[in-house]
Amino acid sequence: MLQAFNFRIILEYMPLYSQCFMATLWLSAVSLIGALLIGTAACAMRIGHYRPLARIAVIYIESIRSTPLLAQLYLVYFGLPSLGIRMSEEMTGILVLTLNSGAYMAEIIRGGIQSIPSGHIEAGIASGLNYFQRMRYIILPPALGATLPAMLGQAIVLVKDSALLSLISIMELTRAGQILTSERFMPVEGFLTTAAFYLLIYYILKSLTSWSQKRLIFREIH
Amino acid sequence: MGNTGFEKKITLLRPNDIKPTFFKKIAAMGIKDMITFKNVNKWFGKHHVLKEINLNVEPGEVLVVCGPSGSGKSTLLRCINRLESLQSGEIIIDGIKVHGRETNITKLRAEIGFVFQQFNLYPHMTAIENITIAPIKVRKLKKEVARKLGQEILDKVGLGDKAGSYPSQLSGGQQQRVAIARGLCMQPKIMLFDEPTSSLDPEMINEVLDVIRNLANEGMTMIVVTHEMGFAREAANRVAFIDEGRLVEIAPPEKFFKNPKNERTRLFLSKILAR
Ligand SMILES: Nc1ncnc2c1ncn2[C@@H]1O[C@H](COP(=O)(O)OP(=O)(O)OP(=O)(O)O)[C@@H](O)[C@H]1O
Ligand SMILES: [Mg+2]
Numbered sequence: 371m372l373q374a375f376n377f378r379i380i381l382e383y384m385p386l387y388s389q390c391f392m393a394t395l396w397l398s399a400v401s402l403i404g405a406l407l408i409g410t411a412a413c414a415m416r417i418g419h420y421r422p423l424a425r426i427a428v429i430y431i432e433s434i435r436s437t438p439l440l441a442q443l444y445l446v447y448f449g450l451p452s453l454g455i456r457m458s459e460e461m462t463g464i465l466v467l468t469l470n471s472g473a474y475m476a477e478i479i480r481g482g483i484q485s486i487p488s489g490h491i492e493a494g495i496a497s498g499l500n501y502f503q504r505m506r507y508i509i510l511p512p513a514l515g516a517t518l519p520a521m522l523g524q525a526i527v528l529v530k531d532s533a534l535l536s537l538i539s540i541m542e543l544t545r546a547g548q549i550l551t552s553e554r555f556m557p558v559e560g561f562l563t564t565a566a567f568y569l570l571i572y573y574i575l576k577s578l579t580s581w582s583q584k585r586l587i588f589r590e591i592h
Numbered sequence: 593m594g595n596t597g598f599e600k601k602i603t604l605l606r607p608n609d610i611k612p613t614f615f616k617k618i619a620a621m622g623i624k625d626m627i628t629f630k631n632v633n634k635w636f637g638k639h640h641v642l643k644e645i646n647l648n649v650e651p652g653e654v655l656v657v658c659g660p661s662g663s664g665k666s667t668l669l670r671c672i673n674r675l676e677s678l679q680s681g682e683i684i685i686d687g688i689k690v691h692g693r694e695t696n697i698t699k700l701r702a703e704i705g706f707v708f709q710q711f712n713l714y715p716h717m718t719a720i721e722n723i724t725i726a727p728i729k730v731r732k733l734k735k736e737v738a739r740k741l742g743q744e745i746l747d748k749v750g751l752g753d754k755a756g757s758y759p760s761q762l763s764g765g766q767q768q769r770v771a772i773a774r775g776l777c778m779q780p781k782i783m784l785f786d787e788p789t790s791s792l793d794p795e796m797i798n799e800v801l802d803v804i805r806n807l808a809n810e811g812m813t814m815i816v817v818t819h820e821m822g823f824a825r826e827a828a829n830r831v832a833f834i835d836e837g838r839l840v841e842i843a844p845p846e847k848f849f850k851n852p853k854n855e856r857t858r859l860f861l862s863k864i865l866a867r
Contacts, residue, residue: 489712493771496673497726497778498702507725512716 376556380563383550390546391567397463397542398529398571404468405528406521409475417480427476434473439531442466447538463535471528478524482517483509515583522579529571543567624687626651626782626813627672632681634667634837641667643837645681652811656824656845659834660860665817668834669784672815673704686781702730705775705783709790711767713759713774719746720755723774731778738777745773749803765796772803783807785816801827819864825849833857 380387415427434442443466450457457465486509494504533544543564550560627649634642641664649655659665670676671683674690674697683690688700713722723745724738733741746752749769759767768788775783785804789797801823808814808827818824824831825845832842833854841848841857852858 487710487712489708489710490714492675493706493708493712493714493774494726495675496701496704496706497774498698498730499726500698503729507729508714512714515716 376559379550379554379556379559383546383563386549387543387546387563387567390541390543391570393540394529394532394542394567395571397460397467397535397540398525398532401464401467401471401532402525402528404464405471405475405524408468408472409479412472412476413479413483416476417483431473431476434470435477439466439470440534440537442470443534443538459535459538459540462538463532463540467528467532467535470531471524474524474527475521478517478520479513481520482513485516486513518579518583522575525575526572529568529575625649625684626653626686627815628684630682630684632671632683633679634664634671634676635679641837642671645839647832647839647842649813649815651813653813653829654808654827655815656828656831657815657817657834658819658821658824658831658860658864659840663834664837665834666786669706669786669815669817672782672784673701673706675706698730702726702778703781705772705778705780707768707771707775707783707785707788709787711759711764711771711791713767713771715759718756718758719751719762719770719773722759722770723777726774727777742773742777745776746770748776748806749773750799763796764792765799768792768796768800769803772800772807776807781813783812783814785814785818787817787819789818789820821849821861821865833860835860 412427412430415423416431418424443463446466447459447462450462490508491504494508499508532542535542536545536548539545547557547560547564550563551557554560625648627647629645629647632642632645633640645668657665657668667676671678672685672690678691682692685700685704689695690697690700713719714725717725720739720742724733724735724742727733727738727741728735731738743752743755746755749772751766751769751773754762754766754770759770762770772783772788788804789800792800797820801820804814804816805823805827816823816828828845830842831845831848833840833848833852833856835856841852841854843852848857849861852861
């Protein structure tokens with residue numbers, strides 16, 4: 371088995387892999403940032419007191435979470451052009467991943483905020499802190515600390531989901547594996563290398579999370 | 593007005609008032625009430641929780657409130673800083689209508705310290721951060737000034753060495769004293785306590801009551817919801833009994849305990865003192 375494993379072919383394809391690795395990395399990173407922003411906004415709308423906005427947020431979150439990502443991707447990829455809206459494949463990919471992950475992020479953030487005991491918030495109200503001060507100093511720091519593990523999980527899901535972008539012919543890690551497989555008929559080498567790169571991203575994300583968790587919890591507050 | 597003022601003077605000149613606060617109270621006599629309830633009614637949906645409450649607390653007075661579970665004690669306190677709304681009547685703090693539309697409630701809340709049964713310290717902040725966050729953000733004190741003040745107050749409640757500790761590193765009694773310090777650090781006119789010792793182990797109750805007792809001696813205006821009747825006897829100017837949302841009885845402690853007018857008060861006292 372090990373003898374059959376062809377390391378040379380991997381080295382030969384390394385330029386392709388590193389290019390695709392960078393693509394997966396930046397597509398995921400941009401989508402993750404977008405998802406955090408949209409997730410925060412959707413969560414704020416959902417828990418806010420203005421009904422129509424809350425309704426919109428719920429519809430968004432539920433429809434995303436109840437439909438397959440692949441269907442969403444095809445809907446945007448084939449649907450938008452038929453409406454006359456043209457976008458690059460990368461833009462389409464980022465848009466879909468952002469909207470998809472944003473819905474999950476919204477629920478994760480909501481869970482974090484609701485994990486703050488109402489007594490802590492009341493203590494803030496009683497001492498005269500206004501809404502934004504309470505959010506900033508009392509609710510968000512521990513809420514984010516509590517949700518970091520779940521956010522890490524969602525970020526990993528996002529990176530893995532970006533593999534679907536290979537279906538709209540974006541050059542990313544899974545696509546690299548497909549190319550090696552179809553050009554040289556070496557699926558084991560092709561997809562093990564792909565998997566190794568995903569694992570690398572996982573470890574980057576994980577260490578980033580534990581680093582920021584420590585900062586959030588033991589940071590000077592003001 | 594003149595008449596009621598005179599009556600107040602009489603009630604204030606009870607022997608157990610002759611303590612350091614005596615002169616403060618004399619000075620305060622000319623001033624109107626610190627807290628006034630006028631025909632206050634509060635409903636939660638169909639549930640009538642506070643019924644026609646009339647009450648006044650003078651500057652420097654310590655009022656202890658007791659009553660059965662669910663009688664409305666917490667709600668009464670929470671109305672004072674508008675954690676709850678009212679359906680009719682009004683509450684006036686130092687001349688300001690708490691539930692008035694034009695009232696700057698944030699500013700008013702800054703004048704009222706509130707201590708909860710469950711401490712409610714912010715778990716991600718150290719003791720000193722817990723008590724200085726509001727002075728810095730609401731009172732706009734400089735950080736160094738607030739820290740210095742906060743340290744003084746921590747010293748006062750006997751926790752000078754715990755400034756850097758997180759709530760999870762403190763005992764229940766210590767956490768509650770930090771919570772009291774948090775209220776004091778805003779330099780409030782009024783302190784409200786909602787069963788401050790009810791969730792404490794017995795051996796920690798006194799360290800918290802001592803802090804509250806010291807505040808009483810310094811002339812802080814306070815309403816303390818508690819079933820610690822020993823504390824009520826020695827520290828309260830008046831004791832009130834609430835039952836099913838009604839202020840059934842309010843009297844100076846010696847009268848309240850020796851000779852309660854109301855049958856329900858008597859029943860309640862016999863239960864609670866028998867424990
Ligand atoms: N937010 C709320 N919504 C609906 N009902 C409430 C709410 N808060 C309190 N109540 C009800 O109002 C009544 C008075 O409650 P309150 O907490 O003031 O009683 P309490 O005298 O403080 O009791 P305890 O000694 O148990 O703390 C209770 O019957 C309670 O169920
Ligand atoms: Mg209560």
